[in-house]
Amino acid sequence: MASYRRISIDEARGILGADTSPLVIDVRDPASFEKGHIEKALRVDLTNLEGVLKETPKTTPVLIYCYHGNSSQAYAKAFSAAEFTDVYSMDGGYEEWHKAESRANATPIEEAPPVEGLSDALEAFLKEHGYPKGGVNAVTPQDLMTPLMRAAHLKAKPIVAELLQAGARVDASNNDQNQALWLACVGDDPEIVDMIIAAGADLNHANINGSTPLMYAASAGKAQALARLLAAGADLDYQVDGFSAIDMASTLECLNMMREAKRQAKAAKAAAGK
Structure with missing residues (x-):
């Protein structure tokens, strides 16, 4: 055979x-x-x-x-x-x-267009994490992480703010297809989550496994990030394999927040239909 x-x-x-x-x-x-x-x-x-x-x-x-x-x-x-x-x-x-x-199609780190006039603190951050001088939108070849993703993960608020002001892309994806908003949820700093949302991040971007930042925040018990995502209108009804973010809640706090958001959305819909 x-x-x-x-x-x-x-x-x-x-x-x-x-x-x-x-x-x-x-x-x-x-x-x-x-x-x-x-x-x-x-x-x-x-x-x-x-x-x-x-x-x-x-x-x-x-x-x-x-x-x-x-x-x-x-x-x-x-x-x-x-x-x-x-x-x-x-x-x-x-x-x-x-x-x-993703690695094969990524812009090589040495080819990322540099940005002039960055602060000493930001240039030091870039150097520390293996990015070239002025490499606001550079990526590391092993994981395709951008400086914005890394700063959001590390809760480096002033660095995140300057990166966004300097034109850091919020739609870049790493090799797991996670974007900066997902990494901000990992850091669970509500101000950073707000900054990245305000910069135009896709609230409902799905990674390689089909999960959204809301699903991650719910499953990981990242209550502060979850609250900001809900306030911005993240999709509570989106599902992966029949499971929504509510089904994935790992803490009672996260579950109650999403239930209340669903209740409010339902009430608003009913009021609009009158």
């Missing part, structure tokens, strides 16, 4: 770049697939697996991926059992694929 091979992200790129026309199969849930997938991938689950096995020629190379590289192996075994000759399961799954693609 034919067997499948576990391959790395780089090996998967090689297969996709070859003239072999592989069948690329994504075995994640529909919502994750819609948020992002490898080009020309076909989403497969137990409801359509049998049809794909029957309709695909056995000589077609098959590249299968999931979230992290575990579930894809079970599907790879099914294709091997059906006597497909070239079956591959991608280690690391879509999460590692996406991180690798």
